[in-house]
Amino acid sequence: MGQTISKDKAKPVSLKQVQIQDDFWNYYINLVRDVVVPYQWEAINDRVEGAERSGAVNNFKIAAGLEKGDFYGFVFQDTDVAKWLEAVAYLLVTKRDAALEQVADDMIDIIGKAQQPSGYLNTYFTIKEPEAKWTNLTECHELYSAGHMIEAGVAYYQATGKRKLLDIVCRIADDIAVVFGDAPGQIAGYDGHQEVELALVKLYETTGERKYLEISRYFIDKRGQQPSFFVEEADRRGWTTHWNKNKIHIDHEYFQAHKPVREQEAAVGHAVRVVYMLAGMADVARETGDQSLLEACRRLWDNIASKQMYITGGIGSMAHGEAFSFDYDLPNDTVYSETCASIGLIFFAHRMLQLEPNSRYADVMERALYNTVIAGMSRDGRHFFYVNPLEVTPEVCEGRNKNFNHVKPVRQEWFGCACCPPNIARLLASLGEYMYSVKENTVYSHLYIGGQVELMLGETKLQLNQHSSMPWEGKVRYEVTLQQPATFALALRLPDWSSKAEVLVNGKAYTIANVTVDGYAIIDRQWITGDVAELVLEMPVMRVRSHPLVKQNAGKVALQRGPLVYCVEEADNGPQLQQLILPQDSKLEVASDEQLAGGLKVINAEAFRLEIEEWGTQLYRTDSNIKLNPVDATFIPYYAWANRDKGEMSVWVKERV
Structure with a gap:
């Protein structure tokens, strides 16, 4: 496994510690609270006139025995409910809302009734093909869907202290740990769509149950090993495919299963799967100290950021397979650049910042956030882009050339495959988690978003009040409040878009030439209540x-x-x-x-x-x-x-x- 990672890792600051007060970002957070989450609840309940049918909530009611009917939607339709619940959880952290919480609790009751005695939870297979569960991991997203529900369960428990959904997802994970592994009678495989890996690490961090971390590592270690699990699975199934009547074709690069993850040199295949996989790899590297996983993460990060990323922070240049194509292939008009892919890139960047605070990760996180992510949603919060082009001619993408059919000149009300809208909602609702991290005695400021953060540095309680004029002007101000004088370092990111930065402490210039480390200006001194640090960035x-x-x-x-x-x-x-x-x-x-x-x-x-x-x-x-x-x-x-x-x-x- 190689060398181990230093135990002195950076720790993210939780959403409970941050209160955003920012002219630019409060609009979006309030939009998620007041419009997006209520609108999406209506959409997944099929109550938005003119929008594509969802069926997501009704599927759970049918699986729970509360309604009659057939399953509707994609095999992973459950994830729309899971991501909606996760967004709700983040909103409840920053502002309790009894009515919204009751709606979520009622939905959780339905989910509990839909769960099978073994812990298995998936409405498609419960309703439509109960005999086929765990037989087509290549295509059917069972672990992916489980992962999103696990993330929702962790978030809702952290927000409310209520265990019902957490207990549900623990039973899901317990069942997974029984089903998967190398012992006789177990499935020695992994999902076609990565997600459960990062979710299981979150569950481990919340419960302390080591087996959840171990099964996450198992899935990562197993991917890409030979002989091919996907081929063996297809043999057992008679090479049938879920999507049509043809014989299944397995492109191992599409699934990032062409090589073991530690040997992969470039990002290939479905872009969202790549970055979800990398987020899970970074999580496991952090928790286990696996240096070889970290090295693989760095290598694939470098390939994405230096050879396969759009100027907007979009990734995935090819509509076929929603995928990476090859280095430097970045068409603007036929680009895919799925909103979810940029969100996944932010997840990956955030985790790399915990492993090694370096401004290159935060620069990309900022680029994707300010450009592709918020471009994926209209200002009214009711229309969304799945694809984020860099060049659009309406008569072309609405014409007869099918190469452009995926590109839309206007945002859509909803999608049959509606992964992007709830993904935007859960990211923006949890934005406070991405702003800071703490490593030993250093507070890193990654994103310049106004608001307050409360931290404990040893026995000392610290409050930072950040005032930011981003993204319109390059001025940031931090006001310090302490219980008693304390020595610590405040690390301010020097963005790649500014060639000149000035730091002031209490109005006096602070020389940063010799104290800049990995793109952060380190202000290491004794601080007292009332101290002020300022960052002034040229913004040409x-x-x-x-x-x-x-x-x-x-x-x-x-x-x-x-x-x-x-x-x-x-x-x-x-x-x-x-x-x-x-x-x-x-x-x-x-x-x-x-x-x-x-x-x-x-x-x-x-x-x-x-x-x-x-x-x-x-x-x-x-x-x-x-x-x-x-x-x-x-x-x-x-x-x-x-x-x-x-x-x-x-x-x-x-x-x-």
Whole structure:
């Protein structure tokens, strides 16, 4: 297994310790509380007119014997309920709501009635194919679904102290521990869709029951071993497939089962599965001290972040298989970039920060959060993107070219496969968990989001009150409250989007040149109540260019300011955005737009537009008399696109030397 990891790991700060008070993020958190969670409850109860049917709640009622009927939806439909409950739990941590809690309790009662005596819980197999459970792990998501319910059970117990759902999920995990393993009569395999691995570690941390950690490690260690479990399983099943009448085709790379996880060199296959797997690997590495797992996590992180990630923090460039394709293949118009994949990337980054606080993880976490994640939901909280493109032409993606059918120019009300909306809800409801971590005597500040955090450093109680002007201005201020003077270090992340940072303590400059470690400025001193630390970051408009091997962006540039990536939209710049050209020396000015998306900063740019009227009817021309007209182009934050009329959008624009 290799060397062991240092026991001095960073510890995340729990949601109970953080109270967010932030002009930008409180809007989204309140939206989740007031709109998204109630709306999603209506959706999974099939009460949203015009939205795709869910069937998720009714499936549990049927499995519990409370209703008559047939199972409806995907084989993993239970996870919509589980993720909704998890989001509810996080909301109850920050603000108790008796009515919402009662709705959740009632749902938990139904879930309990749907559970089988063995502990098995899955409405599809209970209702539709009881004799087929555990026979098609390759495709049928049984452990994936169990994992989401386990996460909900842990979260709800931590929020309310109520054990009912926790006891339900402990029975699920106990059953899994009986069913899976290398002993005679057990299944020596793992799920096609990773998730249960990270969930079991959460359950271990909550209960202290070691077998939950061990079965998580078992699934990780078993994946990719030869002979292939998926092939052996298919042999036993007669090579049938769940999805159609054809013979199953097993692509081991799609499932990250082509090699043992410690030998994998690059992220391949279904993007969400990759990052869920890596989150579970990081968890097990942290809890067991397995250095070889950490090394694999680092290697795959480097591949994703340096060769397969979009500027928005999106991952998974290929619609076929919702998957990674190959290094530097990052098309903008046929991109998949599932919202869940960026959320999974945040999960992975958060865990790597616990193993080794390094700003590169927090930089990506911030990039995905401010761009792809909140772009995945409209400002009204009732419409969602599953796919997050970087270039959209409505008549193309709504036309006859099936290569673009997955791309939508407007957000949808709901999806038959509705994994993304409840995933957004549970992430935003738990946002406070991602802001800080503590390692020995150092408090790391990863995300600049305003609010209060209370910590214990040894015997000393510390309160930090953070005031942040992000993402519009690069100023952060920390006010310190202590029971008594204390010596500790405050580590402030120096983001990759700012080339100049200034730190002040009590109004005086604090030299950080020699105290910057892994991208964090370390302020190590004795603190007293009333001390103030400030971070001032330059926030210029940056022209971003891709690696030369990203063919799709050759000769193009994107704009970024602070953590926000910008785009051009038809509503501001007219149609045919491919005709826009941005000179390298053009003037870029930041301005406020109070009307769009609740108020934001736009970038106004001096640009050119190719004159199309004089082109005539010729498809091709040989002369060089191409006319360019000067125009004013407006760039808006990518997260805010598609909140007006349907139209074109593009992140990357042509650049003129």
